[in-house]
Amino acid sequence: MAFTHLPSEVEELRERTRRFVREVVVDAEPAPGERLDKATRERLQAAAKDAGVFAPHVPKEYGGQGVSIEHWSPILQEAGYSPIGPSALNCMAPDEGNMHMLNLIATEEQKHRYLAPLAAGDIRSCFAMTEPHPGAGSDPAALRTTAVRSAGGWTIHGHKRFTSGAVGAGFGIVMARTPDTGGSPAGATMFLVDMANPGIRVGEPIHTVDRAIDGGHPHLYLEDCFVPEDAVLGEVGLGFRYAQVRLGPARLTHCMRWLGLARRSLDIALDRAGRRELFGSPIDSLGLAQGLIAESVIDIETSDAIITKTAALLHADPKAGSAMSSIAKVHCSEAIFRVIDRAIQICGGDGVSTGLPLAQYLNEVRPFRIYDGPNETHKWAIARRASAGRAKALAAGERYLGDAAVDRDGGA
Structure with missing residues (x-):
């Protein structure tokens, strides 16, 4: 696999990633059907940092390699040569997508609180959008989880499923329907919710055939889940x-x-x-x-x-x-x-x-x-x-x- 069109520094990173995955990660793979354990993941992530291949998609200010999106593919393909390679390099779903969105949309305070530890591999995250029928699935407009204004913030109610990465996550990005609040249109809004919040609960697991995503795909319940005003990611109604x-x-x-x-x-x-x-x-x-x-x-x-x-x-x-x-x-x-x-x-x-x-x-x-x-x-x-x-x-x-x-x- 050769990518002669790449800038020299990206090609060098691809080569380093190729060597790291094939010489270090492959030997640490779990047996077919088993999951990567936390201790091995942490060891591999530390080794990836030492090798200069950690978090290729993350800006350098947050400890990543700062690669622009048009050059991600050769590097993520090298990472994906092993099913645990993306976890070792901290570019696995759903964390990778959450990092990308936080970098583009989050406030500086939100980046400090959520993006920085996520990019460093200190915590994991989940993205809570899919719901049981007749809620949001193939049709996002069917969203049933709601958030209403409370004193100093919002209270969220809803039931999510297939919440990839939720088991063991530090926080989740929750999509909820919000009403017209005068200055903002009715629609969907994204909220940053700490998984330690007493109003959010990881429910029963959904047993799927895939094993690569840390944290599985469980149900998630939000019951009187209060979050402060600064938990809104982006603008209200534009989720x-x-x-x-x-x-x-x-x-x-x-x-x-x-x-x-x-x-x-x-x-x-x-x-x-x-x-x-x-x-x-x-x-x-x-x-x-x-x-x-x-x-x-x-x-x-x-x-x-x-x-x-x-x-x-x-x-x-x-x-x-x-x-x-x-x-x-x-x-x-x-x-x-x-x-x-x-x-x-x-x-x-x-x-x-x-x-x-x-x-x-x-x-x-x-x-x-x-x-x-x-x-x-x-x-x-x-x-x-x-x-x-x-x-x-x-x-x-x-x-x-x-x-x-x-x-x-x-x-x-």
Whole structure:
């Protein structure tokens, strides 16, 4: 994997990250199906700081490497080569997305209180938006958690689920519906809530097939949860707008990390195919295996290209980049799954055993077609934008092509 287009300092960081993950992190990986323990995570994070690869996406003033978003992908792919690499480098979801949003939106006091310790790896965080049906899920507008003004602040009531990272988190970013307060419109508002607040409670776990995200995906209950006025993140009533600041890059960084795991999976398959024989020939010389390998290389390279384009858009035009991130999310989540699935096929029976980590990798990436919005919801939005864009072009005078074949054949 070579990235000759990168600035020299970014390429040097990518190389350091590559060496650190392959020489230090890989040997510390838990067995397939098990979770990274806290002591190992803390040890790896300390080693990452010593190696100068910790928190690549975080500004240098907060202890990170200060890499701009258009150059995140090569580094996060190297981190993602191990399922625990992003945790070791402190660039794992949901913390990475929360750090990015806090850096852009939070007040200086909020940055001091929440961003600084999160960026340092001293605490973890969660993002509480998804709710049980009929609350917010694929449709954020269905948000049912509410926050009303109280003396000196707000009182939040609600029930969240799939609150990734909540177990053991230091704080959460909670999305709640707020009324028209005179100076602010009715809508959604984000609140910074300490997990030690007596009004917030981590509930029953949701047992999922993935294991890489620290803190699981439990239910979260907010009951008479009082927070002071300075707990508001951004402005009252503009929470959905701010959510796009977080969700666009967060979708894309998932793509980056999992693409690194797809590269690892293909490497495992190539190593096996190059050393094992079938019918007297190495597996990688057989046409059927070559087809699987070629298709995986194509999926990896097309995913890499769309990630690169989307990252550049997010840097130059966040609104356009957020729309493009839906396309990247759908393509990459499906392509990465195919790469790992083919790697399992090439490795045969060992591929579905715990002797190799590939089956667990498949478990890690399968939820990505649901997390950050189901692919079907993204496809619906992609199609709507395409139709609206074409209608706008026609209204501006572009030639209508819909009936070109009929007109050419003399039809009505």
